[in-house]
Amino acid sequence: MPSDLAAALASGRPLVLDGGLSNQLESAGYDLSDALWSARLLADDPEAVLAAHLAYFAAGADVVITASYQATFQGFAQRGIGHDRAAELLARSVALAREAARLAPPTDRPRYVAASAGPYGAMLADGSEYRGRYGLTRAELERFHRPRLEALAAAAPDVLALETVPDADEAAALLRAVRGLGVPAWLSYTVAGDRTRAGQPLADAFALAADADEIIAVGVNCCAPDDADHAVALAARVTGKPVVVYPNSGESWDARARRWSGRSRFTPDAVRRWREAGASVIGGCCRVRPAEISSVARVLAAPPR
Numbered sequence: 001m002p003s004d005l006a007a008a009l010a011s012g013r014p015l016v017l018d019g020g021l022s023n024q025l026e027s028a029g030y031d032l033s034d035a036l037w038s039a040r041l042l043a044d045d046p047e048a049v050l051a052a053h054l055a056y057f058a059a060g061a062d063v064v065i066t067a068s069y070q071a072t073f074q075g076f077a078q079r080g081i082g083h084d085r086a087a088e089l090l091a092r093s094v095a096l097a098r099e100a101a102r103l104a105p106p107t108d109r110p111r112y113v114a115a116s117a118g119p120y121g122a123m124l125a126d127g128s129e130y131r132g133r134y135g136l137t138r139a140e141l142e143r144f145h146r147p148r149l150e151a152l153a154a155a156a157p158d159v160l161a162l163e164t165v166p167d168a169d170e171a172a173a174l175l176r177a178v179r180g181l182g183v184p185a186w187l188s189y190t191v192a193g194d195r196t197r198a199g200q201p202l203a204d205a206f207a208l209a210a211d212a213d214e215i216i217a218v219g220v221n222c223c224a225p226d227d228a229d230h231a232v233a234l235a236a237r238v239t240g241k242p243v244v245v246y247p248n249s250g251e252s253w254d255a256r257a258r259r260w261s262g263r264s265r266f267t268p269d270a271v272r273r274w275r276e277a278g279a280s281v282i283g284g285c286c287r288v289r290p291a292e293i294s295s296v297a298r299v300l301a302a303p304p305r
Helices: 005-011 021-027 037-044 047-057 072-078 082-102 120-124 138-154 168-177 200-205 225-239 268-277 292-303
Strands: 063-065 111-115 159-165 185-189 214-221 243-246 250-253 260-261 279-282
Touching: 005 214, 021 037, 021 047, 037 047, 037 082, 047 063, 047 082, 047 200, 047 292, 063 082, 072 082, 072 138, 082 111, 082 138, 111 138, 111 225, 120 138, 138 159, 138 168, 159 214, 168 185, 168 200, 185 200, 185 243, 200 225, 214 225, 214 279, 225 243, 225 268, 268 279, 268 292
Parallel strands: 063 111, 111 159, 159 185, 185 214, 214 243, 243 279
Antiparallel strands: 250 260
8 A cells, every 4th residue: 555654664764753742741731631631632722732743843753643542432422522523533633733744843854644543442541451352352343443543544644553552353453444444554562571461472463464455564652662672673574564663761650659650761772773673663652752752863863883
């Protein structure tokens, strides 16, 4: 499935992805404790989302991910938002990222928009996105994901980001759900060691995407930086596709105290390792901010060692 982004990946030039959208919004003073998380601001304060995207483009990102991770028709319905309005908000997530690309400081590098589609567990807002195994069949998961993916695809992003997928069964459902949409996708698992969060061997999970024409990149996100090291090389070897990697900072979240602790392990040396292992798109997830993305851009701009 040809696209400008697929051609950029085929060129071999690594692309800089953005960092955590939620922490950028929280640092600007926004409360994201609502079940809709950052998706709430698509309706309540779209200018805040635009500003967050602009911060990452200004930091050197080539690709930003939309604020639609937790945006679903079911989740919006629980807030009294009807189907048509929800579809408008999904389309707005892509439009805001496009507008940020237009308003950001000029560059000779193309800018791309990845439309986020989080896992089923993100809609539940109970942490099950890091466990998988929801008790649903693949067919039920496909029926959940397809309408949102159709709405996002209709807004014409450069790629659909099927991200933070904890379970190979959900990945199989997503691979079916993106068929025929006319927009390429990447598939990104959240992992622990060499397994998905649901406990399946990561090699088997990656292999699901090897022959999927719609999938133009495979990788991991929302994991520890150390876990990304093994996963990047494995994804490249198993699928033969470009690899996308955007882990967390490496700090730990204390759910009881509701705070992060520990030190960041998202370092320039880690970025170099991922590049050397074959990663084509590199950025960050939770707790990775514009300053870190600027470091990613500097590392990727330098000749490989």
